[in-house]
Amino acid sequence: MPNIICCFKWVVDEAYIKPSSSGKIDLEWAEYKLSDYDRNAIEEAVQLQEKYGGSVTAVTVASSDATKGIKDALSRGPEKAYFINDDQFENLEPSQTSAILAKVIGDQIDYDLIICGEGSSDMYSQQVGPRLAEKLGIPCIAFVNQLTIEDNRIIAERKTDDGLEVISAPLPALVTVLPDINSPRVPGLKDTLAASKKPVIEIDLEDLGSEYERLLIDEGLRAASMERNCSRFGAGPEDIKAFVEAVRKTGVIDRG
Amino acid sequence: MSGVWIYADKYEQGVELLTAGRGVADMLGMKLTALVSGDNNIAQDFIARGADEVLLLPPLTESQPVQDYVPLMADEARDADPDVFLIAASLKGKEMAARIAARLDTALCSECSAMNIDEKGKLQMERLMYGGAAIQTVSISSRPQMATIPPRSYEAAPVQSDRQGNIKTLESPEPSGMQVMERKGKAQASGDITAARIIVCAGRGIENQEDLAMVRELAEVLGGEVACTRPISEEKHWMTEESCIGLSAKEVKPALYLGIGVSGQIQHVVGIREAGIICAVNSDENAPIFESADYGITGDLYQIVPALIEEFKK
Ligand SMILES: Cc1cc2nc3c(=O)[nH]c(=O)nc-3n(C[C@H](O)[C@H](O)[C@H](O)COP(=O)(O)OP(=O)(O)OC[C@H]3O[C@@H](n4cnc5c(N)ncnc54)[C@H](O)[C@@H]3O)c2cc1C
Numbered sequence: 008m009p010n011i012i013c014c015f016k017w018v019v020d021e022a023y024i025k026p027s028s029s030g031k032i033d034l035e036w037a038e039y040k041l042s043d044y045d046r047n048a049i050e051e052a053v054q055l056q057e058k059y060g061g062s063v064t065a066v067t068v069a070s071s072d073a074t075k076g077i078k079d080a081l082s083r084g085p086e087k088a089y090f091i092n093d094d095q096f097e098n099l100e101p102s103q104t105s106a107i108l109a110k111v112i113g114d115q116i117d118y119d120l121i122i123c124g125e126g127s128s129d130m131y132s133q134q135v136g137p138r139l140a141e142k143l144g145i146p147c148i149a150f151v152n153q154l155t156i157e158d159n160r161i162i163a164e165r166k167t168d169d170g171l172e173v174i175s176a177p178l179p180a181l182v183t184v185l186p187d188i189n190s191p192r193v194p195g196l197k198d199t200l201a202a203s204k205k206p207v208i209e210i211d212l213e214d215l216g217s218e219y220e221r222l223l224i225d226e227g228l229r230a231a232s233m234e235r236n237c238s239r240f241g242a243g244p245e246d247i248k249a250f251v252e253a254v255r256k257t258g259v260i261d262r263g
Numbered sequence: 264m265s266g267v268w269i270y271a272d273k274y275e276q277g278v279e280l281l282t283a284g285r286g287v288a289d290m291l292g293m294k295l296t297a298l299v300s301g302d303n304n305i306a307q308d309f310i311a312r313g314a315d316e317v318l319l320l321p322p323l324t325e326s327q328p329v330q331d332y333v334p335l336m337a338d339e340a341r342d343a344d345p346d347v348f349l350i351a352a353s354l355k356g357k358e359m360a361a362r363i364a365a366r367l368d369t370a371l372c373s374e375c376s377a378m379n380i381d382e383k384g385k386l387q388m389e390r391l392m393y394g395g396a397a398i399q400t401v402s403i404s405s406r407p408q409m410a411t412i413p414p415r416s417y418e419a420a421p422v423q424s425d426r427q428g429n430i431k432t433l434e435s436p437e438p439s440g441m442q443v444m445e446r447k448g449k450a451q452a453s454g455d456i457t458a459a460r461i462i463v464c465a466g467r468g469i470e471n472q473e474d475l476a477m478v479r480e481l482a483e484v485l486g487g488e489v490a491c492t493r494p495i496s497e498e499k500h501w502m503t504e505e506s507c508i509g510l511s512a513k514e515v516k517p518a519l520y521l522g523i524g525v526s527g528q529i530q531h532v533v534g535i536r537e538a539g540i541i542c543a544v545n546s547d548e549n550a551p552i553f554e555s556a557d558y559g560i561t562g563d564l565y566q567i568v569p570a571l572i573e574e575f576k577k
Binding site: 022137187234246 | 273328330333353354355357358361362364365366368369370371372373374387391392393394395396397398399400401402403404405439440441442443444445446447448449460461485486493497498500504510511518519528529530532533536539540541542548551553554555556557558559560561562563566567570571574575
């Protein structure tokens with residue numbers, strides 16, 4: 008019966024990101040969410056547990072702002088969570104996040120399988136999963152869209168640029184999953200209530216006993232404005248005519 | 264030692280990285296080394312196209328995944344200690360780059376969209392974040408400075424006559440215990456959306472797969488290709504991922520883009536920002552696509568698409 012770890016990140020909801028007039032990014036009013044594809048990671052862990060038994064543990068590294076994220080993750084089915092949090096864990100880069108996860112997972116958690124999302128919604132660096140596997144010295148299968156466990160091996164179908172590959176690897180192993188692997192459940196009120204009763208193990212920087220230096224240095228951030236000045240048309244026949252006329256006038260259509 | 268290294272798991276991306284790597288190596292006054300899987304002919308070709316040295320990766324067995332090169336590549340890089348290591352951002356390349364970076368305890372700029380060298384000879388790299396809503400500039404304080412480079416970011420390096428270089432064949436990598444049990448090719452997409460002048464894009468506002476016919480007809484009338492959003496390719500599987508536009512799919516630069524039932528989330532829109540004219544049909548007047556569009560129609564696509572087909576036919 009596999010012990011499964013799923014990793015998740017609590018991120019700024021990009022739908023709330025609007026460039027300010029100065030071209031800076033204003034996060035003051037931003038809402039947070041559980042990173043989209045980490046929902047698939049948690050769902051996959053829970054579905055595997057439903058099939059094979061074992062346990063599911065959710066793990067995140069964050070600043071204390073992510074407390075809500077712990078509850079959100081637990082409401083999706085894992086039975087406990089490790090909340091590795093410290094005020095210094097704000098905006099970690101992938102080499103730091105993966106090193107911290109490896110330290111805690113390697114020292115403190117029994118596992119057969121680790122599941123991560125293919126990339127986070129905010130940074131989408133797609134590094135933490137593969138890096139974590141290397142740090143733990145276990146096989147890594149990235150971009151997986153189907154998963155089974157057989158005889159202490161994992162069989163995964165992963166996407167490649169040429170199509171698909173079916174890979175088998177000995178456990179323990181790590182996979183990163185694509186959004187089409189499953190449809191994450193939407194937690195109900197009961198799940199949310201149950202989540203607040205589940206154990207959460209908190210770990211801070213001091214407990215880890217080492218420093219995690221930033222190697223990817225921020226040199227600046229600017230808004231990528233994609234705003235255009237939209238001429239709006241309705242659905243009536245005259246509107247359609249006017250729209251087609253307007254598009255034709257731009258000269259982008261060869262014929263007609 | 265100093266130098267610039269490149270690796271791509273595919274030939275086409277390898278020759279693009281030769282252009283990128285040669286540029287960086289020349290600016291830094293360094294040697295360009297290419298890691299290449301294949302035989303001596305390919306090594307010679309890489310030298311003719313700009314490499315000063317080729318590290319030839321020996322062939323793998325049928326059941327070995329290309330990722331088995333990771334420990335070998337990391338060991339070579341640790342010994343040679345290059346300044347810069349660029350890897351093609353294919354799916355395999357992205358995974359391999361992250362794993363090599365972890366082994367070398369260095370940082371990696373994922374999907375670098377622009378690269379400059381500052382007065383200290385350090386790379387200043389740009390990449391998208393927040394789904395494409397922002398551009399972040401990063402540098403790397405450790406060695407080597409690593410980045411993955413999206414396909415088609417650079418032209419293929421041309422063959423030049425009279426170029427000389429060393430070829431060193433590396434030892435075969437140890438099997439990792441991972442086995443490829445099966446490889447499946449993918450269905451060929453009808454047209455290449457990255458080359459299309461006109462694109463009609465199908466979004467989740469389209470309710471049934473059959474209704475794509477109407478979108479295809481509109482594309483035909485306009486002389487363009489049909490593309491789609493991620494839900495259409497990844498969730499519904501109505502079209503192939505080759506047809507998908509956006510952050511995790513393709514970036515397109517058509518003269519005209521027309522989105523049908525596309526909400527215009529940032530991760531999609533980032534793939535069309537270079538489009539000439541952006542048009543959208545959406546029943547929700549508050550859909551974000553209208554903020555990124557030049558011309559928008561608010562209304563039911565089931566009524567509007569047939570009307571557009573008629574009108575554009577005229
Ligand atoms: C890390 C990450 C990467 C991603 N990468 C990509 C990517 O590369 N490409 C991509 O496309 N997405 C990507 N996404 C997903 C993206 O965020 C959106 O979910 C997706 O683009 C939405 O697709 P859609 O517009 O087709 O669907 P929806 O958002 O569901 O929009 C459907 C729209 O259709 C309209 N509609 C419904 N019925 C009608 C009707 N009868 N007539 C007219 N309009 C109608 C609705 O008003 C709505 O606006 C990514 C997400 C993440 C988190």
